[in-house]
Amino acid sequence: MSDASVPGDARSGEARSGEVRSGEVRSGEVRSGEVRSGEVRSGEVRSGEVRSGEAHSGEARSGEARSGGAGSGEARSVGDPSAPAGASAGPVVVLVGPPGSGKSTVAELLSAKLGAVHRDTDTDVETGAGKPISDIFVDSGEPVFRELERAAIVAALKADGVVLSLGGGAILDADTRADLAGHTVVFLDVSIGEAAKRVGLGVARPLLLGNVRTQLKNLMDARRPLYAEVAKHTVTTDGRSPEEIAREIVEHLG
Template identity: 45%
Template sequence: MTSPLAVLVGPPGVGKSSVARILAARTGTAVRDTDQDIERLTGRTVSQIFAERGERHFRAIEHEAVRAALHEHSGVLALGGGAVVRAGTREALRGLPVVFLDATLADVRERLGDDDSRPLLRDDFGNRWLGLMATRRPLYLSVARAVVSTHGRTPGQVASAVQSELIGASVGALP
């Protein structure tokens, strides 16, 4: 069994995948994204799974993908925005170097633009995102060893802040 160097959590559109790629490159490790794992394993996009089988089914698949990644991957791991809603997933994250990437609605709206691939954010994006955050923020905080704001930062600046937070949290030396 191995465990990731860093696990990034946060809402849809916060930049987890982009920051994970940068952080992995800087640390000489591999990057893994559980949404991509799910799509590869099922042959379906996240949106298709939601549409065809619903959120509950998706969360069960996601939980297994997260568990596998936590046991197999030693690099940087990006989780889907809702991975923390399942109690078993939160439990699996306990004690790991989890970083909550936090953002404002304006930041996320600017990043996502007209992207409608996020199934829980279609229709009335702003209110839906704020509703998700009202529910999920305490969950992100419950698993996070560190919180990094993405507000006004480039993905590279966020990756630097993540590195600083993890080194300060005694996770180990990140180059």
């Protein structure tokens, strides 16, 4: 698995994203890859519960378990029984798919069915940054968001026994795709028309701003092979309720 401190490269002055360079300050918040609000530094999830690359799998500390949030990685009643004692099996299942495919919604239902904690990397990033993803995009740009997302994924993949939903673009990162190879990944597939209906105007999803259908089409054309590459199972979601979808995933998990 990759070292979660990698995003710190952006502070070396090389600004790998090409957007944030050492010495530049953007909108008063970003200097050389850092979000300067005092809340989060690029590559670190600073909710005070789980820091980048430091998910304490299997450790339960009072008051830290929060559905969908950083720190919710404690083992629950599920996990890989064949794993050696003390070993982390990571998430029970990881959901990937385009925006509007229902990853977060289905993961929440699924976690209830499995008696597991639901963890969502978009939520972890927002908790760490102390602001919505749409604000991170506006204030700091997509490359900074992707670094925060990558760090959140590295941490979440170490969390034992959780049901993990990823952001729609998580699979764009080659290291993330490689890390997912060892996990049970389910691709929630959705048509463009159905996804467009579900996300509405997409105000909370910065990449869908403008013509939502066109953005979704471009995004799905580019990403479909990547979702398929990491997935062990593909589940169609059009015309099906989140409950039906969650049930099918339980069957896949055997």
